[in-house]
Amino acid sequence: MTDKVQLLGISNAIVDVLAHVDNAFLDSIGAPLGSMTLIDENQAHDIYSRMGPATEMSGGSVANTIAGFANLGGATAYIGKVRDDQFGEIFNHDMRSLGVDIRLEPATSGTPTARCHVLITEGGQRTMQTYLGACLELALADITLSTVGAPKALLLEGYVWDIAEGPALAKKAAEIARANGTAVSLSLSDSFCVERHRASFLDFVQNDADIVVADEEEIHALLGTDNIETAVRDLATYEALFAVTRSAQGSVIVHGDTVIEQEAAFVKNVVDTTGAGDAYSAGFLYGWANGRSLTECAKYGTRCATKVIQQVGARVEKGLLDGFQ
């Protein structure tokens, strides 16, 4: 009894503010290279006032995946909280223009729409400083039979657990999904996020998730492992399907005894790694939702990630798989 939506995202709705910086800038704000730090409104103002000229684009990890899935031609819907301000307008516009069905109205009061300061350093590495703003007001009451519907799959992100009602609303979404035959997928977001919520994530992966997308560090943070072989053996004991990205080492898909290794594509010039994992998830889940083999799903994921790291920003304007299919 699924509706026509193939993938519903539930996540933090964020506008990215992207600028190139040097390593000295990261030192000056105490940000480790490649980290994602949650900051408050004052810190956001401070960092922004010290950054150079920036470009603004819609972002948010699972939101990027939903945009990518829609870019590939899939039917999508989205639950996330923005304010009725200009950043909220940008976020919703960019989703809607791809055909994404936005399920919540913008908040008419409270803190502004979230922004993520994406600091791009040499070699395309990105360090993120995120002000969650309106995202923190996503509430249990926003997750209902009507807002969730009966999509083929839903996709939650680990960052939702940083919201006060996040763990509860994730459980509620999973319950609605189970009743409707919707597959529950989870993106682990980042290894620090996994460390913040490890027990709850382990429970969710064990009891609620049908599909888990993550990078290798996130999996190690979750399982307490330190090498891919051990991690794969551990993942094989779960019922869920796992897609684990490993940067230049490609990705590995684990589903019980089935283990599929997928090489990364060679990229001569990595411009900006922002959104690589999100794009992989889009390709992988698009393949899955369309009944492709796991090997094909992994190839789709790899191709989408390969495309996104060759440009600035987390979303490819159009044709995420162009040149491949």
Add this chain to the structure above:
Amino acid sequence: MTDKVQLLGISNAIVDVLAHVDNAFLDSIGAPLGSMTLIDENQAHDIYSRMGPATEMSGGSVANTIAGFANLGGATAYIGKVRDDQFGEIFNHDMRSLGVDIRLEPATSGTPTARCHVLITEGGQRTMQTYLGACLELALADITLSTVGAPKALLLEGYVWDIAEGPALAKKAAEIARANGTAVSLSLSDSFCVERHRASFLDFVQNDADIVVADEEEIHALLGTDNIETAVRDLATYEALFAVTRSAQGSVIVHGDTVIEQEAAFVKNVVDTTGAGDAYSAGFLYGWANGRSLTECAKYGTRCATKVIQQVGARVEKGLLDGFQ
């Protein structure tokens, strides 16, 4: 008696909303390829709702020139009107982060900060649909001895004449400039703008402007000429210094009997022509403000324009002359 500012801009403060579209999209909104159309708030909502996912970056013609001039290391200041909204924050941040001294506070009421929908089609051509919003509230009262100061030069744009008090405030700025030994420069903005205000522009060029930057069509619209040779002969009868850009045919500098022709650089892949003329003006005026020969000024202008058309957006993040000097 000039202060340390080399170039003060007075212009429309705009955030660009950039997206790739096809020619059918331009047809559907009735926009001629390459045109700039002024639209109202309802039209802005309509166009935005029909556009694909976009990227937001600070823009505005003379504002781009000021940003470029600051990018080159010049001391700059700026007078333009934004609202105290998120687009206004983006605009002012991007200027300030380059060291531009912002002379006006954001408006605390009235219409939102201006946005220009930049529709990029094949071959990097751009068509613009501009909602002027808060820009229309720039007033005579904003132009004072204290906001203008005594820079080496000021730069007005033709688009200022589209504001109710625009012609009057341009005259007032020119008077303050004359009293302080500040050179008055004018960018003609676009040929339709010249047609809208031709008599007033001719008067200003004759009586107020020391330097005029324009493209060939704008000059033809101003003079009623239809070929470059006739136009150059006409321009030679004015006292002002003219820098006329001609796209792939390069540029020509005219100052009385002095005529300097500058070739364009060959560019294999034009990504987006947005801001080409603005970048030329930045390079040209930077050379002029630093006492370079007119031949060198034209080379600087050409190099800056060459750089900006090889990327999306009107502003180069850093090093506008990198690789040349």
